[in-house]
Amino acid sequence: xxxxxxxxxxxxxxxxxxxxxAHNYQRPEVQKVADFVGDSLELARVxxxxxxxxxxxxxxxxxxxxxxxxxxxxxxxxxxxxxxxPMAAQLPPQLIKEARKRHPKAAVVLYVNTLAExxxxxxxxxxxxxxxxxxxxxxxxxxxxxxxxxLAWFVQQRTSKxxxxxxxxxxxxVHRMFSAADVALLKERYPDAEVLVHPECDPEVQQLATHLCxxxxxxxxxxxxxxxxxxxxxxxxxLERLRRENPGKExxxxxxxxxxxxxxxxxxxxxxxxxxxxxxxxxxxxxxAARARKTIERMLEISxxxxxx
Ligand code: 13P
Ligand code: SF4
Numbered sequence: 001x002x003x004x005x006x007x008x009x010x011x012x013x014x015x016x017x018x019x020x021x022a023h024n025y026q027r028p029e030v031q032k033v034a035d036f037v038g039d040s041l042e043l044a045r046v047x048x049x050x051x052x053x054x055x056x057x058x059x060x061x062x063x064x065x066x067x068x069x070x071x072x073x074x075x076x077x078x079x080x081x082x083x084x085x086p087m088a089a090q091l092p093p094q095l096i097k098e099a100r101k102r103h104p105k106a107a108v109v110l111y112v113n114t115l116a117e118x119x120x121x122x123x124x125x126x127x128x129x130x131x132x133x134x135x136x137x138x139x140x141x142x143x144x145x146x147x148x149x150x151l152a153w154f155v156q157q158r159t160s161k162x163x164x165x166x167x168x169x170x171x172x173x174v175h176r177m178f179s180a181a182d183v184a185l186l187k188e189r190y191p192d193a194e195v196l197v198h199p200e201c202d203p204e205v206q207q208l209a210t211h212l213c214x215x216x217x218x219x220x221x222x223x224x225x226x227x228x229x230x231x232x233x234x235x236x237x238x239l240e241r242l243r244r245e246n247p248g249k250e251x252x253x254x255x256x257x258x259x260x261x262x263x264x265x266x267x268x269x270x271x272x273x274x275x276x277x278x279x280x281x282x283x284x285x286x287x288x289a290a291r292a293r294k295t296i297e298r299m300l301e302i303s304x305x306x307x308x309x
């Protein structure tokens with residue numbers, strides 16, 4: 001069945017001049033048919049330069065919105081429109097407007113894990129791969145940062161600016177599942193292992209990391225490192241790619257049950273149907289897109305459009 005779908009997907013891609021972009025947490029069978037697999041920053045960069053007529057985006061809502069906003073003249077479709085990041089929904093635009101009134105001199109930096117309507121109220125976007133770089137490039141001494149409070153903490157450790165998390169308790173339910181006690185136990189059991197942790201994890205977990213990385217930075221670190229064993233604290237989908245691309249190395253999940261159910265909504269069959277029927281089209285009203293696009297463009301200007309971080 002998968003093989004038949006794969007053949008059909010390849011044929012449709014050629015016929016429609018389409019590309020499939022997929023996030024690192026996607027199911028392995030979806031990653032296999034993708035033309036590009038990456039983290040949020042890489043996906044934004046690739047989206048900004050995409051040549052195809054049709055883009056099938058296998059990721060969550062805010063990622064597909066970013067691709068749509070960067071390509072207003074192209075059709076961007078998402079295989080399952082229910083693939084919505086719950087963290088992105090934690091920051092409604094009204095909260096940003098109120099925070100700006102409280103801190104009129106502060107810049108607003110938003111994690112890409114936000115909806116377009118929130119981005120439209122911000123000054124610049126960032127991802128887990130470039131958040132400290134973006135914050136440090138700004139003139140303002142105070143930064144309102146949302147919605148992930150753990151990423152805000154990570155940034156605060158790497159800047160002399162004042163970082164104000166917004167909302168106070170914004171978080172990713174998947175990365176909050178990791179416990180420092182579990183990671184410490186694994187470190188004791190595997191003292192030779194490098195510990196790669198995503199900065200959406202709690203500060204106590206971050207403090208146990210050898211390296212704090214976005215998903216693609218994990219991949220680059222695992223490839224470059226002389227270590228043979230790694231403890232991985234992020235969504236478990238990442239481990240499949242790490243294993244596939246580093247056959248001689250061992251990857252131990254810090255928590256087997258850390259699964260983002262929203263990311264996993266895209267099955268191979270849904271990818272096929274969305275490509276065949278050109279559904280479900282991602283639309284962002286232009287008055288919002290025009291403002292939100294600028295924040296992504298500004299991020300890409302600061303952090304570079306092509307280089308690796
Ligand atoms: P990355 O940008 O590191 O891939 O992270 C995206 C994400 O949603 C993590 O939960
Ligand atoms: Fe959102 Fe967390 Fe899933 Fe990433 S892992 S898409 S932040 S819920």
